[in-house]
Amino acid sequence: MSRKRFDDMNCGVAQALETLGDWWTLLIVRDAFFGARRFSEFEHSLGIAKNILAARLRRLVEHGVFERVASGATGERHEYRLTAKGQALLPVLVALREWSDEWVYGRGHEPIIFRERATGRRLPRLRVTNRDGEELKSKDILATPGPGATLETRQRLTPRTKD
Amino acid sequence: MSRKRFDDMNCGVAQALETLGDWWTLLIVRDAFFGARRFSEFEHSLGIAKNILAARLRRLVEHGVFERVASGATGERHEYRLTAKGQALLPVLVALREWSDEWVYGRGHEPIIFRERATGRRLPRLRVTNRDGEELKSKDILATPGPGATLETRQRLTPRTKD
DNA sequence: ATTGATGGTTGCATGATGCAACCATGCGGT
DNA sequence: ACCGCATGGTTGCATCATGCAACCATCAAT
Numbered sequence A, B: 001m002s003r004k005r006f007d008d009m010n011c012g013v014a015q016a017l018e019t020l021g022d023w024w025t026l027l028i029v030r031d032a033f034f035g036a037r038r039f040s041e042f043e044h045s046l047g048i049a050k051n052i053l054a055a056r057l058r059r060l061v062e063h064g065v066f067e068r069v070a071s072g073a074t075g076e077r078h079e080y081r082l083t084a085k086g087q088a089l090l091p092v093l094v095a096l097r098e099w100s101d102e103w104v105y106g107r108g109h110e111p112i113i114f115r116e117r118a119t120g121r122r123l124p125r126l127r128v129t130n131r132d133g134e135e136l137k138s139k140d141i142l143a144t145p146g147p148g149a150t151l152e153t154r155q156r157l158t159p160r161t162k163d
Numbered sequence C: 001a002t003t004g005a006t007g008g009t010t011g012c013a014t015g016a017t018g019c020a021a022c023c024a025t026g027c028g029g030t
Numbered sequence D: 001a002c003c004g005c006a007t008g009g010t011t012g013c014a015t016c017a018t019g020c021a022a023c024c025a026t027c028a029a030t
Helices: A012-020 A025-033 A039-046 A050-062 A090-105 A151-156 B012-020 B025-033 B039-046 B050-062 B090-105 B151-156
Strands: A066-070 A078-082 A112-116 A141-145 B066-070 B078-082 B112-116 B141-145
Touching: A012 A025, A012 B025, A012 B090, A025 A039, A025 A050, A025 A078, A025 A090, A025 B012, A039 A050, A050 A066, A050 A078, A090 A112, A090 B012, A090 B090, B012 B025, B025 B039, B025 B050, B025 B078, B025 B090, B039 B050, B050 B066, B050 B078, B090 B112
Parallel strands: none
Antiparallel strands: A066 A078, A112 B141, A141 B112, B066 B078
């Protein structure tokens, strides 16, 4: 059977995974952040099959994460560039990388370190905070229905909203 | 052919996806953040097939994201609880949700809003910043080899490190 | 004209997924 | 003790997605 769709789930995580959840997709985006632009760059960097790469890029273009722009002289060459929507995925990639740096590799064994280009300083850890900058754990957070919530979502979330 | 493994990729994003990249995995983790504990809770909340859910939970327990603890009276009942490693995925989920809130649903159409439980205030957007708290875009960031970098990684990243 | 690189598409074998059916255990009621 | 039901799975099977190899079309250089 075909993979189940997440579109209707009325949850941002599910929606994001609907676009990004394929096996290779986030790695293609990562490579684009590292500077990859052309089909062959992604292909060689990832070792991905051409048909899969072509399908993923097509899908990402459809979803507005990449744009396909003509490149080179007169030829049929083109590049795949991240759109603003694609560049907005930076926090997702940073969050994934930080998680495995800490919990898979362990501190002191990170393969890659992100630094501020201007100063060379390491970036501080990504933090989920309140408006005062205090870090929050999951137990400090309450999920409430937003304007786009379906009735089902509204009922699922305890309705002690402070709006 | 079996899916290609990302283990050897010497990149945190690939490592994280090796653990979390299956279609349902991050949604299971999301449900756990929302309070799900028992097999049937995940099953009904997600509408996932039992065999897939069982396989994913087993894998997540193996990877240390969940722990399986006995529950109830004498019975064979048990719960799946997030470990510290699992709870550390909060920024990943928040980043994914924020991305689709902004770029898929659009502002004003968010299905779910996260608030600080103590005050009811909305959480500020997750930001990738430098040590002075200034937000950085991808072009402001430089990737450099870390202590766990392979030779290949070292060569791939331009070696203008400021260590 | 030929060679090579780029950027794909097509076909096929195999693994992963979804669904339904079945199973084992514990518990509550009678 | 017996029945029924909920929980928490496992097993089988049909179908979809993936990986690999082969092939193709275009362009540039030789």
